[in-house]
Amino acid sequence: MTKIIGLTGGIGSGKTTVAKMFMANGIPVYIADEEAKKIMDSKEIILQIENVFGAEVVSNKKIDRVKLSKIVFNNPEKLEQLNKIVHPAVQKHFKDWLKNHTTVPFVIKEAAILFETGGHKHCDKVITVVAPQLLRIERVILRDKSDKDSVLHRINNQWSDEKKILLSDFVIENVDLEKTTKQVDDILKVLNKI
Structure with missing residues (x-):
């Protein structure tokens, strides 16, 4: 039975970057957004x-x-x-x-509002990607050409990192790409054993 690994994180946390790292390792990834x-x-x-x-x-x-x-x-x-x-x-x-994707041990389901929609209840494990709020705001302003207030509004409409972390099996702090890659590799080692 293929396991479902939820991957989530607030806006600007870099969950898509992390999803691509899993893809690069040959893991099927479903990007819900x-x-x-x-x-x-x-x-x-x-x-x-x-x-x-x-x-x-x-x-x-x-x-x-x-x-x-x-x-x-x-x-x-x-x-x-x-x-x-x-x-x-x-x-x-x-x-x-x-x-x-029934022949693989697990797939990644990336969803921005995994917890908010109750989607985490259908996952075998959950990975939450976090980053400092100022960095998240910078990333979204660059990516979406939006302003600080609208980014903050979107952040405030999502669950806090603290709330997500409590329900997560793994947490990736996505600030430095090299460290993020190592965290993904470490999680893969654990997931390959389940």
Whole structure:
């Protein structure tokens, strides 16, 4: 039975960098955020989002992510409505993906809000990636060309690192790439024995 290893971390922690390190070691990695974006482009999901959020969030038969973000990121109820549409579809997609990876001992499921959605309950082990808040803010500003206030708002909408760490089996402090690589190697040694 293929084990599911959850990989999570707050925005700007560098969980995608860590996910790529696992991929480089030949481990199949499912990146939930990327898959969710693809799923949100499907006609069925676009229709559901349009029904809940109105026609103004759809332009050229695609979701206008900027408009939708403005609606959901300042309104926890709206964010929950969106999650109720997208997350079940992502879950189904992951289950189908997993069927193609039955010969490996484990896969990595990378998800930004693994704990917030209860996804950690379906994982055999969980890895949380952490980094100092100032570094996370710098990374996101560089990556998304956003401002400090909007990054802080997104950080505050996610569980704190402390809360995630309590429920995690492994914690990777992602500040220095060389040290992060070593931490990934050490975790792989443990995972290869389970």
